[in-house]
Amino acid sequence: MTTGHQNATSFLIQNFEAFVWITVIAVFMFSPVETHTHFTICPLSLAGFEHCPGCGLGHSLILLLHGRLAESFRMHPLGIFALAAFLVRIVSVFRKYAQFLKQTNYLKTNNN
Numbered sequence: 001m002t003t004g005h006q007n008a009t010s011f012l013i014q015n016f017e018a019f020v021w022i023t024v025i026a027v028f029m030f031s032p033v034e035t036h037t038h039f040t041i042c043p044l045s046l047a048g049f050e051h052c053p054g055c056g057l058g059h060s061l062i063l064l065l066h067g068r069l070a071e072s073f074r075m076h077p078l079g080i081f082a083l084a085a086f087l088v089r090i091v092s093v094f095r096k097y098a099q100f101l102k103q104t105n106y107l108k109t110n111n112n
Contacts, residue, residue: 063079
């Protein structure tokens with residue numbers, strides 16, 4: 001295996017969580033807004049309960065990513081905080097990887 005391939009593989013493995021969250025956000029960005037029936041994995045909804053504290057959060061994120069802030073807030077008030085949590089976690093994972101590279105002197109030895 002070449003060093004470049006090893007570096008790319010290492011980067012993907014070390015930052016896998018960030019790429020999962022980026023993928024979730026991308027899927028939400030390209031999801032249709034006007035869907036009234038959808039598949040759910042919510043255990044409370046599947047059990048027949050009428051109200052779940054998290055229900056509407058996914059749709060709220062979709063609306064938010066489509067720029068429909070007021071509708072997003074009406075769907076679920078915590079949607080904006082969930083998106084902020086995703087973004088903070090993505091940045092955190094990448095920063096942790098950058099700190100790891102600095103500690104192992106990777107950046108210093110490969111920039112020369």
